């Protein structure tokens with residue numbers, strides 16, 4: 001239990017930060033207490049990550065108060081922040097891939113043995129002890145390369161504990177994790193709380209906030225709004241504080257006439273990844289690809305679009321066979337593909353927002369070899385504004401956008417290409433609650449205009465709310481197909497875990 005009378009371990013009061021003319025943080029306040037998990041929520045671009053980066057010593061605040069254990073601090077580097085007992089876990093950890101797990105944990109502070117030689121054995125033993133205390137199994141001797149994001153995060157946490165961090169901040173740590181991995185992370189987080197550390201947790205998923213956190217602070221437009229006890233609030237109340245307006249219906253599914261087959265996938269097989277997958281997507285139809293994380297859904301999508309190779313089977317668009325491993329050919333055939341990992345696979349971070357959105361349609365905008373900024377801005381502005389990517393940001397470099405806004409830019413890019421088939425992997429992951437509804441409305445509208453949509457999602461409500469037909473993938477195989485009427489949470493979950501049940 002937190003001790004209300006004690007001084008907060010971490011406290012920020014009316015902290016601000018601007019980048020040139022852009023006010024990233026207007027008036028951010030945050031308090032984290034020992035023995036408590038504190039949620040920080042807000043729409044994309046609200047200033048959450050900027051606040052975290054000030055605490056982490058990445059940025060220096062322009063104004064405001066920043067206290068650790070009641071003492072004013074102002075970190076000029078990440079090293080100063082670490083030394084003060086602060087650890088930050090980002091969505092994409094930054095381990096050194098070629099170094100071992102142990103070397104990553106003890107980076108820059110080796111345990112010395114006799115003769116002041118680095119005692120590798122002692123370091124491995126200590127790493128093993130740390131993992132054991134966290135109840136996880138990771139081989140400390142293996143290289144970091146090839147570890148799952150979930151394991152990399154646990155290693156960052158182990159490092160934080162070995163540095164005896166008293167504040168642990170996690171900025172959207174669950175975005176790339178499977179259900180089981182999220183549970184493991186939460187178990188570790190609760191243990192750290194019970195040890196008396198102060199935790200801050202950022203997420204766009206309210207179920208996670210309610211499952212894990214004790215208190216929640218809401219931010220909007222760079223400012224602190226309110227702090228509430230989780231036990232005394234509701235999703236509705238938090239959402240209202242976050243967006244400051246009424247939210248449209250989350251699944252605005254419109255009735256659409258379903259037409260001819262656009263995409264036909266037959267007996268698609270990639271050894272060890274997916275087997276004998278056959279399905280179609282029709283004009284005006286939203287087909288939901290359901291299943292557990294790791295079932296092979298993204299791999300199927302990548303093969304269909306020609307990013308990855310496959311061993312057997314065919315992909316046909318509007319009656320014409322699409323050659324394999326040829327994304328350019330796939331785009332020509334009328335496909336668009338919005339990958340799951342949008343920031344890494346879909347964005348040129350150095351280029352402007354406008355240039356990113358126009359990337360696929362640039363050719364059609366170019367006149368006599370020239371593309372003027374005004375033509376480009378005019379073409380991309382409607383897509384940007386539909387996704388609430390602020391249009392005054394069109395000339396800014398994509399890397400200056402918040403995480404969620406970068407995702408929206410990639411979605412806008414593919415919508416602007418006006419495809420016959422849109423493949424979208426986890427359409428609303430990392431996207432705030434207000435824009436989620438907008439993404440759903442866009443998908444529904446695209447279908448209404450005759451676009452065939454293949455939507456992969458791990459969120460069952462999203463699948464059930466948006467899909468005309470649900471295909472369930474389990475361990476690389478298509479295990480069930482349901483019409484919109486037939487699809488229930490129980491049926492889909494059962495099919496998604498089918499072979500595992502048989503095996504056990």
Ligand SMILES: Nc1ncnc2c1ncn2[C@@H]1O[C@H](COP(=O)(O)OP(=O)(O)OP(=O)(O)O)[C@@H](O)[C@H]1O
Pocket residue numbers: 019022023024025042043044045046047048049050051399400401402403404405
């Ligand atoms: N280095 C930068 N240069 C210019 N603007 C920036 C920079 N970093 C952040 N911003 C702007 O500051 C605002 C807040 O961004 P921030 O990343 O803190 O949002 P966030 O709340 O973490 O959003 P998300 O939920 O999408 O991750 C955004 O409008 C963003 O474009």
Ligand SMILES: [Mg+2]
Pocket residue numbers: 048049050171402403404
């Ligand atoms: Mg962020």
